[in-house]
Amino acid sequence: MGSVISIQSHVVYGHAGNSSAVFPMQRMGLDVWPIHTVQFSNHTQYSEGWTGRSFEASDISDLVHGIDNIGKLKNCSALISGYLGSAEQCKAVADSVATMKKKNPEALYVCDPVMGDPDKGCIVADGVQESLIDKLMPMADVIVPNQFELTQFTGIEINSVEDAAHACEKALSMGPKAVLVKHLHSLSRESFTMMLATSRTCYVVQRPILEFDKQPVGVGDLITGVFCASVVNGVSPSSAFKHANDAVYGVLKLTEELGEWEIQTILAQHEFVEPTYDFPLLKVR
Template sequence: MRGVISVQSHVVYGHAGNSSAVFPMQRMGFEVFPIHTVQFSNHTQYAEGWTGHAFPASDIEQLTQGLANIGALAQCDAVVSGYQGSVEQCHAIVDLVKQLKQHNPAALYVCDPVMGAPDKGCIVSDGIAEQLLNTLMPMADVIVPNQFELSQFAGMEINCMEDAVKACKKALTMGPKIVLVKHLYSVSDKFTMMLAFEDQCYIAQRPQLDFAKSLVGVGDLISSLFTAGLMKQWPVTEAFKHCNEAAYAVVKKTFELGEWELQTIAAQDEIVAPQERFDLQPVA
């Protein structure tokens, strides 16, 4: 029973954080051991607000120890981290990754460096961005930033495709072996993602659908799909291509049904076998 630990936020209703990430990885054939950093009734973009709270970092430490006690860490091939509710939780992630790699040196650490999106009601506590930039991202095998998060890590503005390539290549010198930029919003009118590893760089594009309100949880979905592809030991480019196509299938189903919450369950068959194909484009 091979598995992945997913340490992210959780919503009771809808699909964001672990609520967006866990099922796709399960649907792609993996056991997922979720650890929640916060638990909210719903995502934070609702005008009506939300209820719930963040968990103490000690929960991550205790749950990690519990997994170690029963030998579950040795069964894990990856850990994914997303939204963190406190600096202390970031420290707990460091310890979790170190423990996992002691049990399985080949295990991947995939870091989705959520630094906040005030326009979506997503606010992170003081100090978290610094922990992501200085500790978690450099120690990660794979990082999955958006354009803003990549610009912060690389220390440069990104205004065009050439800037994005330079930023990815710089990021690869700072610790990570693979960079997947989950949304490059300044390079095209299409939804554009970028992949960089070794000396290779590619973009994947798909149609940009016009929602009345911005979707929440798409980045968490992308991170989970890419992680599952890597765990299947697919070539990096194949994992990238699949995550773009499968994520689009979920987004398209959401659009067709006139919904705001991601329709992950309705689109579940295409998580495994997406119907629409989008070729990768190499960039230099």
């Protein structure tokens, strides 16, 4: 059984951060070890607000040290980082990745570089974006940015598939071995577009855009978790990419049908094992 450390935000109600990613990975057969960077009552897009607090960077380091102390870090197959609340937390993640790779050089670091999106703008503390760009993304095996985050990393504006492929190619030259762009918002108004690039190939996949009164939160965390779980389970990157797209669309489709905006992770859990929908990959190069 593969094991994954997941260092992300957590909400008590709903599904975002670890509460979006952990259960799907468990449902796919992984032993998941969650570490929370913040714990809030609910995600931050509720107009009523939220309660909770951020954790210290030392909490991340202490917990990883504790896992190492009982001799289990060598069994870790991957580490995911998502929302990080401070530059100090970014450093703690970098140190944790280095420690993990000393104990298991084959372990993967999957970085979801949460900086913001074109609608919400930058949603992270001072120093986080710089730490992601300068340290965490270059040291990652896999990065899972949205279009905004990929542009911040590479400096390349994206208005076409060719631009996106070029940005991914540059990103690969900066350290990562694979780039999964979880949303290319400028490429189509009719379809939701994602891209996967490795040194060998590049694919896009598109699925219908679903209509919600309020946009669901935690979808990117879900994409990262499902993709990572597939790769840890031995699936090729391209097949993991397709599985993540198909499974996440199935979850969102059920969410839409129920008139909800909190993603229906539990009710749609069958999607993580056997997706209902089947969207073809299109090879770019």
